[in-house]
Amino acid sequence: MDVTPGAGHGAASITLERIRKRYPDGTEAVRELSLEVKAGELVVLIGPSGCGKSTVLRMINRLIEPTDGRILLGDDDVTRVDPVTLRRRIGYVIQNVGLFPHQTVAANVATVPGLLGWPRERTRARVDELLKLVGLDPGQFGRRYPHELSGGQRQRVGVARALAADPVVLLMDEPFSAVDPIVRTRLQEEFLRLQAELRKTIVLVTHDLDEAVRLGDRIAVLSEGGRLEQYDTPAAVLGSPASPFVREFVGADRGIRKLAVTPVTREVLDPLPADGGAGLPTVPLGGSAYDALGGLLTSGAEHAVVTENGRPVGLLSRARVLGLGVLD
Numbered sequence: 001m002d003v004t005p006g007a008g009h010g011a012a013s014i015t016l017e018r019i020r021k022r023y024p025d026g027t028e029a030v031r032e033l034s035l036e037v038k039a040g041e042l043v044v045l046i047g048p049s050g051c052g053k054s055t056v057l058r059m060i061n062r063l064i065e066p067t068d069g070r071i072l073l074g075d076d077d078v079t080r081v082d083p084v085t086l087r088r089r090i091g092y093v094i095q096n097v098g099l100f101p102h103q104t105v106a107a108n109v110a111t112v113p114g115l116l117g118w119p120r121e122r123t124r125a126r127v128d129e130l131l132k133l134v135g136l137d138p139g140q141f142g143r144r145y146p147h148e149l150s151g152g153q154r155q156r157v158g159v160a161r162a163l164a165a166d167p168v169v170l171l172m173d174e175p176f177s178a179v180d181p182i183v184r185t186r187l188q189e190e191f192l193r194l195q196a197e198l199r200k201t202i203v204l205v206t207h208d209l210d211e212a213v214r215l216g217d218r219i220a221v222l223s224e225g226g227r228l229e230q231y232d233t234p235a236a237v238l239g240s241p242a243s244p245f246v247r248e249f250v251g252a253d254r255g256i257r258k259l260a261v262t263p264v265t266r267e268v269l270d271p272l273p274a275d276g277g278a279g280l281p282t283v284p285l286g287g288s289a290y291d292a293l294g295g296l297l298t299s300g301a302e303h304a305v306v307t308e309n310g311r312p313v314g315l316l317s318r319a320r321v322l323g324l325g326v327l328d
């Protein structure tokens with residue numbers, strides 16, 4: 001089994017082997033797709049509307065049955081596992097969360113532990129732990145009903161519910177798209193922190209390229225019929241699109257987007273001047289080239305001092321930063 005270093009407890013790889021989905025009306029939603037997601041990896045499926053992203057996601061937890069092909073969770077063929085048992089091992093988060101409106105937040109999060117017959121105390125402790133994990137105070141929010149929450153809070157409850165029974169895989173279909181852009185960015189940041197801790201295997205569907213670039217360890221770009229156009233890191237998808245389709249899809253501003261996923265490394269630094277760069281703006285080593293450029297433009301300076309643990313290690317020029325956004 002393919003596992004990324006530091007994969008979370010029980011995280012399983014997902015292997016799609018030549019899967020196909022033809023709906024009863026003859027629509028070929030997915031013609032043939034093979035894809036491997038390593039244990040502990042966050043993979044984003046992106047592509048234009050109708051290209052089959054949701055169909056692929058729902059075949060993994062068998063809300064939709066594949067017409068052909070195999071899907072493995074770790075070494076288990078999902079088509080041989082009872083679908084209900086399967087879904088308890090897989091967390092699923094959808095756009096409008098799908099919380100039960102007449103149940104409290106705590107009861108919503110406790111859904112799967114309840115189905116699994118966990119003792120009440122264990123369930124209660126788990127619910128409290130998860131609400132804290134997603135940044136909601138259990139005492140304050142546990143007794144509320146979904147309509148008494150903001151959109152962002154509902155989304156967090158959705159994530160807590162999906163994580164409740166410690167699933168081996170998390171599937172997320174446009175999880176952050178129902179909230180406004182500012183809340184979305186904050187939820188994405190919180191989610192990345194959570195994932196750094198949990199290291200679940202996650203497949204996330206989105207329309208939003210910035211979200212894909214920000215969240216994905218790897219991005220799978222799909223075109224109509226679930227055709228895999230490129231499967232690579234965000235920097236590679238932006239920097240070296242594998243086909244005219246991908247080039248067009250990632251758009252004209254991909255150079256800027258590439259800066260956002262490219263760190264400032266020692267290789268691009270010049271030596272510090274004799275005065276140590278006094279008065280120049282500072283940027284951290286390992287920070288994004290995009291943020292470094294932002295710092296340079298805001299201060300109006302041509303150079304910034306790059307620091308590591310607060311100590312200056314070199315000089316970064318505007319030209320060097322812009323060079324990092326140059327594309328193949």
Ligand SMILES: Nc1ncnc2c1ncn2[C@@H]1O[C@H](COP(=O)(O)OP(=O)(O)OP(=O)(O)O)[C@@H](O)[C@H]1O
Binds near residue numbers: 024029048051055207
């Ligand atoms: N139950 C169904 N019966 C027939 N065709 C369907 C069914 N569900 C989806 N489709 C079709 O399958 C194709 C893929 O749909 P899917 O929802 O997987 O795409 P998507 O990439 O997730 O789209 P979007 O980004 O708009 O949500 C589309 O052409 C859609 O119309």
